Structure formats: structure tokens, C-alpha cells
Amino acid sequence: MTQSLPHLSLFDADYKALVIGASGAIGGAFVAAFQADPRCTQVTQVSRSQSAGFDVLNAESIAHQADVCRTSGPYHIIIDATGALTIHGVGPEKSLASLREDTLMQNFHINAVGPVMVLRHFAPLLAAGPSVYAKLSARVGSISDNTKGGWYGYRAAKAALNMLLQTAAIELQRKNAELRVVALQPGTVRSDLSQAFANSVPHLLDPAESVEGMLAALKALTPKSGAHYVDYKGEPIAW
Template sequence: MKTLGQGYRALVIGSSGAIGGAFIMALRADPACAEVVALSRSTHPDFSLENESSIAQVAEGLKSATPFSLIIDATGALTIDGHGPEKSLNALNAERLLRSFQINAVGPALLLKYFLPLLGTRRAVYAKLSARVGSISDNKKGGWYGYRASKAALNMLLQTAAIEWGRKNPAAVIAALQPGTVQSALSKPFVGQDAALLPQASVEGLLAALDQLGMTSETECPTHKGAYFIDYQGKSIPW
């Protein structure tokens, strides 16, 4: 990440997943990165996306290590409690819908609440894994109701937070990321792994794309206000 300067510090939330782990490896290999902090359900203290107090506790414990110039939120789930995405309206279940929103939208929103303030006041990036299927205007196939809807909600939360945060930190960038179909436990039930990207290739593209983004603040970048929604090739995705 050339635009973050020498000696920047990074935090990866959800570091135990395929993409989160690839971010850890890539950032530790970056000579400009002074330190990478990894957070997951297996680190201590652990946290849960469904437990706000646990998120607040972990964020509080990291204040002494701030500021971070880069925060990556790689949390999220497609299959929850053994149930994959719904293919039709008849498959909708209220409890499972709420669980999808809890994991893919509400939990990440709480991470924003407690971790966004840990960013530095110079150029800093907060990036969250989203999904192309969360794009309302790009939805041409239907299906996957809960996952699509929860990712669309996530994107709105990111956009709203970016507008607010742009007033506090004009040098901040907030982005929703589409990593592509990556070889992982998440994608394995739905796509042949030979056709999927290696996590390292996805992360390399995402980091390069983030390095090219302008400022979130309308004052700093008059042509753009709010969050970005980009893929691993650096291409914009319509909301």
C-alpha cells in the first residue's frame, strides 16, 4: 500500500478465513507495513458478530495500538447454521433471514461503530468484504434472497458511514469489496474450485485497487462522495 506511507499499521478482522488469511500474508510481506494485527473468533480476547459488548471490548483493547492506517473487515457468511442461500420465495424462513442480516449486515455495522474511530487522521482506509450480488441494479438472476439483501443492507450502511466519516476525517477512504469467486470453504459448495481465484490473487488485486482510490470527503474529491464499491480488478460496481 504505497499511499499509506512507510511504517503504516494494519488490522484484519476475520483473519481466520481464506481471504482474511491472505490479507494477513500480503500485508506482512509489505516492507512498508510496520505491523499487522489479526482478529478472529480464535484470537484472544475473541469476539462475536452477534455480541456487541465483545466487539466493544476488543476495540477498547486495541486503542493502545492505534492509529491504524488500514482496517480490513473480512467477516461474513453465505452458509449459516448449515443452510445455504435460498433459491426461491418458497424457501424463505424468517429466522434464517434474520441470521443472515445479523452476520452480514448488523455485525459488520457494529464493527464500523467501534473500529472506524481507530483509523488515523491522515490517509486511512477501511475496507469491508461485500459481494457483487449485493448490487441491486446488477441483480439479473434473482435468488439468494437473504445473502443478496443482507449484502445490499451492508452496502447502504457503509455508504452512510462514509458520508458521516468524511466530515470527521477528509483523508479517509471507505470501500465495499467484491473479491471475486475465491477458493474457500464459503464458495466450495457452489462453484468448482478449479474455476475460482486463489485467495492471494484476489487480495493482491484488492490491495492494488484500494491504493488507487481517492478520498471519501467531497471536499477532497469533488466528483465522489461516500463509499466505493469495487472488485478485485479495481472496477466500480453499481450500487
Template structure:
């Protein structure tokens, strides 16, 4: 049973939304929810399958995506649903002995550096003088304060780095676009190919996660800082 679609009432009527990572499980769920919102004027999809393709480890493709989107600006809602838990065929490291430089670097590229460069290239296309939301899927395990179990070195570190990049960007963006909300999102454990090796069939439906996150984003107030929230809208410690 699909949840009732969330209407983004805090955004301008006929707002333009963009979903990066739109071919993934939760990316597709965001696209479905946004297309069902009667207040949404357009939903743009970026992924490795789009034209031009989005490749987080190739900055030239990020710049080309930005150039191709210029005619469809301004953007009011950007949801970056990219990310990887399994790197080069390997799951999260549980012990120090499992750490390898190449995999750690790849995790940083996909989960932190690539998304930051996407923000770099797309932020000039954000609307000015209107409410804007930039939301990026993060993870609760990226919280340094909340880390009580250890393990998952590369994934934790890359998400923590992502969170710092988002916080720093939020401060800068607010100087020119004070109505902008920047948020790091914890979607919960969503049933997807990404989580299947670790939780099996457990977890929540992607549509429910997307609906909850959109509702939470709609309630957030711009305050010149980034927010770190879960799908219920509850704050997560950095």
C-alpha cells in the same frame, strides 16, 4: 505461484493494519500480503480465535476488541473479511418458499449488522489527518442494479444492506476524517470453504484476490463517499 505482494504506497510509512476475520481463507491471504509489505509496521488479527475473540453476533465482544486495541491506535488500514454464505447449515435460498425469518435475521446479523457495529466501535481508533482505508468484503450479488438472476435472497439482501450502511458511514466519517476511504469489496469467486459447495475447485487463488484488492484500494481517492469495487479496481453499480 504467489503474486508479487502489493505495497500500500498511499498510506503512511510503517502504517498499522487490522484484519477482521483473519482466520478465514481470504482473511489469511490479506494477512500474508500485508506482512510481506515492507511499508507495513504492524498487522493486527481479529477473529473468533483471537484474544479477545471477535463475534459479530455479540456486540460486547466488539466493544472489548476496540478497548483492547486502543493502545495500538491509530489504525490506517482496516480490512473486514468477515461474512457468511451458508447460514445455520443452509445455503442461499433460491425460491420464496425457502425463506425463513430466523435465517434471514441471522444473515443480516453476520453480513450487515455485525460489521456495522464493528465499524461503530473501531472508527474512533482511525488515524486523523492521514490517509485511512476501511475496506469490507461485500459481494457483487449485493448490487440491486446488477441483480438479473434473482435467488440468493438472504445473502443478496444482507450484502445490499451492508452496502447502504457503508455508504452512510462514509459520508459521516468524511466530515471529521476527509482523507478516509471506505470501500465495499467484491473479491471475485475465491477458492474457499465458503464457496466450495457452490463452485467446487473453480475460482481464483485467495492470494491473488487479496493482492488485487489491496492494489485497487491503494489507487482509490477519498471523495466523501463509499466505493464499490472488484479485485480489478472496477466500479460496481450499487
């Protein structure tokens, strides 16, 4: 269980948090961590199961949900914990021969297009001054770190997501230089998403452990031009 850790509070004053994808393992752990922080006065949760009609694949539903959440804002931190590794029951591709156009397109839609539409509609809900917009990414989205190959669609979608975050950060920081836009690598977390690959991972993280690390990483980041790309240990990842 996530414990109350005041030293991990992201802000020196009271703040409001919004978690998108709150019903997932990592999203739920973020909610629990914010609820345990006495500095956090409000945690707003968005997910398909909690928010009627919300669908990351539907821009109209995203815009509607942003309007619903506007009344509870502004938010000092927004976490987007949405994403998928298995598409239409098919896991990451291991070879060119296994590529399918429909699966590739869906991968981009779920892991890049949907999230940037979320960013488009939810970014205006961020508070002025010190604030954070963090999106779960993945180390496999790093082009320079790719030494094993495989996982074509997921790698490419996460690389596209990282570029979208970097581009959006530059634009958003023209209005708020204290905004930190962050691509977060949560590690391999014990969840439905990682279940099929758990046997090949030497150390699976509990969701609370991953989130505790990511919150510490976010607290340590200083504002800069463009987006940050870091793992749950706070280590920067090469784009």
C-alpha cells in the same frame, strides 16, 4: 504465496494494519500481504480463534475487542473480512418458497448488523489523514446488477451492508476527508465459504490472488464523498 510487492504498498509512509476475520482464507491472505510489505510496521489480527470472546454477533464483545486493539493503534487501514454464506447449514435460497424468517434474520445479523457494529467501534481507531476502512461485500449486493434473482437473504444483507457503509462514510468523512470507506468484492475465492458452489464458477481465485487485486484496487482509489464499491480488479460496481 503472497509475494512482497512494494509497488502495491497502500501508503507512501510506514503504516499499521488491522485485519478482522484474520483466520479466514481471505483475512489470512490480507495478513500475509501486509506482513510482506516493508512499509507495514504492524499487523494486528482479530478473529474468533485468536481473540478470546470475540463474536461479530455480540456488540459487547466487539466493543471490548476494539478497546484491546486501541493500544496498538491508530491504524491506517482496517480490513473487515467477516461474513457467512451458509446460515444454520442452509445455503442461499433459490425461491420464495424456501425462505425462512430465522435464516433471513441471521443473514442480516451476520452480514450487515454485525459488520456495522464492528465499524462503529473500530472506526475511532483509524489514523487521521490518508486511511482506509474496507469491508468485504459481494457483487450480489448490487440491486442494479441483479438479473438472475435467488439468494434472497445474502443479496439483501449485502445490499443493506452497502447502504450502511455509504451512510457511515458520509459521517466519518466530515472529520477526515482523506478517509476511503470501501465495499470490496473479492471475486469467488477458493475457501470453505465457496466450496459448495465451486463447480459452477469458471475461475476460482486463490486467496492471495484476490487480495493482491483488492490491494491494487484500494491503492488506485482516490478520496471522495461517500463509499467506494469495487471488485478485486478495481472495477466499480453499480450500487
